Amino acid sequence: MINPMDRGFTLGDGLFETMLVEDGQVRHLQAHLERLADGCAVISLPPPAPQAVQTAMDRALVEGGTGRRALRLTWTAGCGGRGLDRPGDPAPQLSVSCMPAPLPGLARLIIARTVRRNEHSQASQLKTLSYLDNVLAREEARAAGANEAVMLNTAGNLACAAAANLFWVREGRIFTPALDCGVLAGTARARLVAAHKVAVVIAGREALDGADAVFLTNSLSGVRTVESLDGRVFEPHPLVEALAAEL
């Protein structure tokens, strides 16, 4: 249980990682732990001790049962401090959960109109406990009969989806928005960019009008095919199918 004074609860002062577990193995664990450490540096938290993470993960994996699972690691600024001020001697808190992670199926996207990502905060590139804007974007998508939202940044450029990174294909080339557009630094995004020739761009929503295919990536889904965007239906695309099989 979580102390009601934990700053993760009271202020969203913390970070999390979500990792895919298959056959009892945590996929890309090292990349996730490195991202968490990078995020800690940005928001001035010490990273968790590797042994504490391992112990908590091992317990959660046993309790979580077998099959396809999502392992979530939550790292908060802990209790203490008056109001916004962190305590002088912080005591960060770790919690780990392991839950069933069914495959999400095809994505039906809208472009969120009610909320944008804040590229003027480094937190926009991190998986933080302050995720309400993402929740609101997702709610807008569901209210419109879709299941995921593309978020623009405050300059009106494409950023990422509420819980995934955004890619598109045009004339055989792969594109994705640059991190400093307020884009979550996704681990699956990083793997794809490292393994393939991807144009990392600053682009407005009109870039998607000219796309032959759109797809999402995240840790749980790998490459997720986009079936529709604001009602426009995409045909299956061989390049996206090849990436999905590979990633």
Add this chain to the structure above:
Amino acid sequence: MINPMDRGFTLGDGLFETMLVEDGQVRHLQAHLERLADGCAVISLPPPAPQAVQTAMDRALVEGGTGRRALRLTWTAGCGGRGLDRPGDPAPQLSVSCMPAPLPGLARLIIARTVRRNEHSQASQLKTLSYLDNVLAREEARAAGANEAVMLNTAGNLACAAAANLFWVREGRIFTPALDCGVLAGTARARLVAAHKVAVVIAGREALDGADAVFLTNSLSGVRTVESLDGRVFEPHPLVEALAAEL
């Protein structure tokens, strides 16, 4: 204690109110409960039942002891839902705490350079559990030897402080940024705007260069005098002193 699956903890999916308690009395309770209900409507949560709030507040007030206290009411989207999606049948959770609330003294401000408020999200006007940007702005202020940060919005206009609203005085006139600049809809701000002639404006940081005095408002401090801004020291100002005595 809080369930580690509570969406307030995992995603910052919820709202809070902080109220001043003096002589066992909660100040401006009705205004706070109305703001909470307004915020619930914006983020599509049902508001808490008045009787449940009263019961939890009464208990916290007894446990919190006497003297100047901060009563905090936290209302989350509760447990459930996979990832960002709220459950179909949400079970929001209420928690209330009561803590000592010493007077904060004079404010020494900086203008935050590392993070801006996102006026492209309605959440910027609400006291949400996704407050990491505010924490980061405050951390920047403390690292610079100040104790509070003025936040600009993504357009570069003045918004509010990390945990207070911003006002300034020039030639006897009072100014404050408009709510749609990404400004927290403060209850003390609302009282001041209702009781006095205040120019509600869209203004860049240069507006503060021409100010004779700067002050902050929030529920715990009322009117808080600003001693300095980015190193510039302000003389005591009779209008601010009168407002502080009144509010």
